[in-house]
Amino acid sequence: MRGYDIVLLCNTPEGEFLKDQILAHAPKLRIGHATDLRGLEKLSGQLAPHSRLIAFCTAVIVPDRIIQSFGGNCYNFHPAPPEYPGYRPSGFALYRGEHSYGVTAHRLIRQVDAGEIVAVQRFAIEPEWNNYELAVAAYSVVIDLFRALIPQLATTDRLLPATGDSWGDHTFTRQEYLAMKTIRTPLPQTELEARCRCFDGVFCPVP
Template sequence: MTAAPIALLTDMVSAAAISTLSAARGLPNTVFFVSSRAALDRLFEPFDADRPWPGRLVAFYSDVVVPQRYLDAMSLEPVNIHPAPPEYPGKRALEFALRDRVDAYGVTAHVMTLPVDSGPILSVQRFPITPGMTEEALRYHTWRAGFALMFGLMPALAADAPLSPDPALAWGTRDCSEAAWQAVRAEQSA
């Protein structure tokens, strides 16, 4: 039996790194790159809930919102690697965390659902923010943590089996959307 394919919704460099390292781990899945909403549309064009796509979609630090009809057209749960801990759901998580002067940050792997950053959480990778850490350094550590989380989950993501969310992990209620961030910026400049 052939292993289910994995489609990586991410940038080209991340897709190449993840694909190369998953092959080095001996995972039998075909891993391919989905670069944009248009590429996602092409991938799911022939599939629907009655005839699902036979693989797993994994979004890695992607801003593309996957439509519900595509989420319904998958035989395996889609996963998102979110570049923030569960306390910071949304696109502008890092900016809010910096504003809050938190002493730790992290990344979250979760089952993809709508609304975004709300699905059952599979795992979280955290790291400390050291005194004087710049925004650039924090972004670097966030990328490193994301790759570490992804590689740790690869055997589960490669399996043709349901995933096991961690019931002890839950999303925070903080709104870290683009609109919320723009409202904060407008308030600061007023």
């Protein structure tokens, strides 16, 4: 059996949708779909020559050995702009009062959200948005960006050209996100409201 030309790494709901989008441009491609690292490891042993990995809005960290099995021809769609790499950074963008946001497509390398950037698409943040609403908007835009890059991703195995954009200096972590949600001492009302709006609510640990 012929190996996989493209492997998708994404959640289950996106898998069939993204596959259909790719096959509409290149119906002869053989496409695999993994939702977790175990599934990705299995598929990475069944690759066609010049295969490509496409990660889409996933929290799975791809090990370097798997990136190398694709010859480095691996891309990730990150639902945040280059200034905000890392874990769920939309809340921090709101908290800092940003007026615009965006999404990024980049090559996968060993370090998270650090590979060469190949596309960025930006949009305005509406003043009344909370973190959930910003995340939904970013998700919609990252789908648009995926569609825009499909002709290149589906019909050529060449590496996509870099845009010259640079990543932000700080990669946000899950620990930082949870720290903003966790209220251990009394806060001014305005700060409490800002934390709730930007970080999907807060919780107060029992002493």
